[in-house]
Amino acid sequence: MKRFNFNIKCVEFSLHKCLLYFFLVGAFYSFGQTDVDQKNEIIEQRVEYLVDNAEESDVDYTTIFEQLSFFYDRPLNLNRAKLIELKELSLLTDFQINNLLSHIEENGKLMTLEELQTIDGFDKSTIQFILPFVKVTSNVDSPQLSFNELLNNGTNQLFVRYQQIIEEKKGFSDITDSALTASPNSRYFGNEARIFTRYKYNYGNYLSFGVTAEKDPGEDFFNGTQKNGFDFYSAHFFLKNQGKIKQLAIGDYQAQFGQGLTFWSGLAFGKSADIMSVKRSAIGLKPYTSVDENLFMRGAGLALKFDKIEVTTFYSRNKVDANIDYSDSTLVQDEVLSITSIQQTGFHRTVNELEDKDAITKQTIGGHLAFMTRKLNIGFTGVFNEINAQFNPNLQVYNQFRNTKSEQTNLGIDYNWIYKNFNFFGEFAQSIEAGKAIVAGALINLDTRLALSVLYRNYDRDFSPIASAGIGENSVNENEKGLYFGIVAKPLNKFTVSAYYDQFVFPWLKYQINAPSNGYQYLAQLTYKPSKKLEMYLRIKERRKGENTDIDLTEGIDYTVYRKQTNYRYNLSYQVSPSIKLKSRVELINSHLEETPTEVGYLIYQDVVYQSLKSPFSFSFRYGIFDTDSYNARIYAYENDVLYAFSIPAYYNRGTRTYLTVRYKIRRGLDVWLRYGLTYYDNVDVISSGLEEIQGNTKSEIKAQIRFKF
Known part of the structure; x- marks a missing residue:
């Protein structure tokens, strides 16, 4: 297949042209x-x-x-x-x-x-x-509402989901007993299935409770190392807006305050074409119903409202996975005295992974005091975190300022003020005996057709977040300064322009960057939406960041070079009939590291979505073609999945991607989903590596889900 550099070449493969013609012609359809x-x-x-x-x-x-x-x-x-x-x-x-x-x-x-x-x-x-x-x-x-009313007139939902990769991975392949004894981590304990189930009850937006359970592929299920069935269980009880009680969380929950610096458990929006999302909108406590085994708290939280004063307090005590440092610790009454890091994967499939499971106990206690009116909010947050082990991480030059103590305290103050057409917001956080972090921003409505956003951030290299989600380039809010500008304008009724530019600096070393560095990121998007029936947009996004050189050096240390990655996207969605919708995308990428050749890639896909209010049957189908020089030129794309499941794969190498998701409503309150996805590679014979290795050039997955609603 002919390669390209879209600066001087174009895609010439005939099937690609057919797909381009297909969705461009479809733009002329217009239905409800x-x-x-x-x-x-x-x-x-x-x-x-x-x-x-x-x-x-x-x-x-x-x-x-x-x-x-x-x-x-x-x-x-x-x-x-x-x-x-x-x-x-x-x-x-x-x-x-x-x-x-x-x-x-x-x-x-x-x-x-x-x-x-x-x-x-x-x-x-x-x-x-x-x-x-x-x-x-x-x-x-x-x-x-009375408590009996909340209990007697609610909605119950029960989900059961099964999914599995069809091709055999190395971790599930046959092995002799002697070979397994010699290398006990060379195979997974359990089978290939991922099994998920959840029951949830809720009454409006006032009361919810439920239980969630999941088994990952490779984990035992009701046998062997997991006699209790699922590897992960989660349960919650949540009550809202009952008298002085604003929020009451018991069991598993999340807590989010301010702009995400002092304390924020769970996900938060990042930089995007929605420039207003650069501001965090904290809602305090909320129930946890996902299956990520790390981004939640286990215990209780209570928020009380007294006129303009809100008081929130929370406590969490949770067993977490950790890498045990056997070289520097002993076990006394099964208590781990020293660890090197806290595990984040949630997998318990091998001997080593099981040894790390629930190795330590983490306790978190904190509170938030806020003065709140509709136009002015001022909040104070304090959080104390403790683990019952010595923390001895493998410190390098770049991360030598990170917290190494078993106890940690962070304090912060946040504000949000609306004055005329200005919305000022920010937060200041301080790690006791360590660094500080600050975010300050403003959203400005100059006109109904023009809005601006600006945000400044400064995270010290020794700031030690307990659980943070502030805007930034790093995965952890540390060692970063940045200034962000965003604009959204509607010059014409059918057109919207969204853009931002973010300039950032890393004053200290980073992982695989052996010197202070800087960079930038910008995005510009033009959206055309003449009616409900048709929408398309053009987008360019570019990011430039430092990396260590790839050149092998016989003397000295690695020096910093810069990688510039540019994405070009054209996206189109339109209605062929009241029941059929077509969605199409072309995305191109240039990834260039100084002193090395440019790596390029592209993704083209066509979606067909059928949904009818008159039919119990609906489906979503995709056929996509991708071709990238390497993993550096990978392209992420959201895929429709079964309800409450998500698929956002990285497209790389060269091949095709197809999936079909089908939903059938058997009767009121009973739905069934089936999904089949297939990725075919025409330039590799082995997929992935280690225990996830698949011999061959295809990877396919089946998924089935049933929902009872009553």
């Missing part, structure tokens, strides 16, 4: 769109915002999906929505929320959704965007 399509489109867009800067493709987005799905199934009544509920919707800015509540205070309850057009910040596109998730009703009173 269902609410189901809008829901899936918005959820997909939100998840893709997170993926824009992701380096991993297996992150669990269940909580985000559930949040939007909840409001789709039970639209939020804007006439009685509280400030916290409008923030949880995560589709409106603080400007829009403030203007909406002010309008209701001054003019009374909304009569129709069309009245939103009279409120500053709510243009036609914004109203269309939130329409599936909100409503206006004449029932404007918010009744005080």
Whole structure:
């Protein structure tokens, strides 16, 4: 297959031309769109915002999906929505929320959704965007619900999911007993299946409780090393807005405050074409229903509201995986005295992984005190974290300032202030006996057609976050300074321009960067949406960061060179009929490291989505072609999956990617999903490495899920 450099060459493969012609011709179709399509489109867009800067493709987005799905199934009544509920919707800015509540205070309850057009910040596109998730009703009173009412009139959901890679991985292949005895970590204990189940009850947005369980591929199931069935169990009880109780969490939960510096457990939006998402919108406590075995807290949290004062306190005690340092520790009454690192994978498939399981206990206790009005919030956060082991990490020059103590305390202050068309926000955090971190930003609405965002960040090299999610280039909020500018403009009714530029500096060394370095990232996107029926956008995104040279040096240390990666994307979605939607994408990438040849790649795919309100059957199909020079030129793309599951693979090497996801509604409250995905490579004979190695050039997966709703 002919290679290309899209600076001087073009794609000449005939099938590629056919795909390009196919989706360009489809742009002339224009038919109606269902609410189901809008829901899936918005959820997909939100998840893709997170993926824009992701380096991993297996992150669990269940909580985000559930949040939007909840409001789709039970639209939020804007006439009685509280400030916290409008923030949880995560589709409106603080400007829009403030203007909406002010309008209701001054003019009374909304009569129709069309009245939103009279409120500053709510243009036609914004109203269309939130329409599936909100409503206006004449029932404007918010009744005080009894506990019996909450229990007797709720919704129950039970999910069971099975998935498996069809091809045999090395970790599951046959091996003799003698070879396994000689190398006990050379095979997985369990079978190839990943099994997931979850039961959840909820009454509106007031009460929820449930249990989640998962077994990863390679882990035992009701035998061997796992007699208790699933390897991971999670349970939660969550109560909201009952008298003085704003939030009550028991079991597994997450806590998020300020701009994510002092304490933030779970995921947060990164830099994206949605420039307003650069600001964090913390909602305090929320239940945890995902299966990531690290991004949650286990214990209890309580938030109380007294007029303009909110008090939150939380405690967590959780067993976590850790690498035991046998060279410097002894075991006394089964207590690990020394560890080198905390494990993050959640896998327990081999002897070594099982030895690390629940090795230590981590305790976290903290609180948040806030003065809150609609226009001004000031909060104080304090968190204490402790592990019952000596922490002896393998320190290098680049990470010598990281925390090595078993105890850690962080304090912080955050603010959010709306003044006319300005929204100022920020947070200052201090690690006791260590460094500090600061974020300060502003969102500016100059006009209904023009908005700006600016954010400054400064994270000391010795700042020691306990659980943080501040905006930044690093995976950890440390050793970074940056200045971000963003703009969104609507020069014409059917066009939107979104862009940002982020300049950053790393004052100290980093992993695989043996000197202080700097870089930049920018994104520019032009979106054309003439109606509900058709939307397309063009995007260019570029990032330049330092790396150690790839050149082998016989003397001296590695010096820093810079890698520039540029992505070009054209995306199109259009409706062929009220039931059929086509989505197409072309993405090109240039990845160039100084002193080395440019690595290039491309991805072209066509999606066909069928969803009909009149039929119990729906499906999503993709056929894609990709060709990249290396893993450095990989391209991530979101894939439709079964409900509450996510697939965001990295496309690299050369080949094709096909998947089909089918849903069938057997009867009311009973749905079945089936999914089959196949990746074919025409330039490799071995896929992956180690125990994940597959002999051959195909990798396929099956997935089945059933949901009971009653």
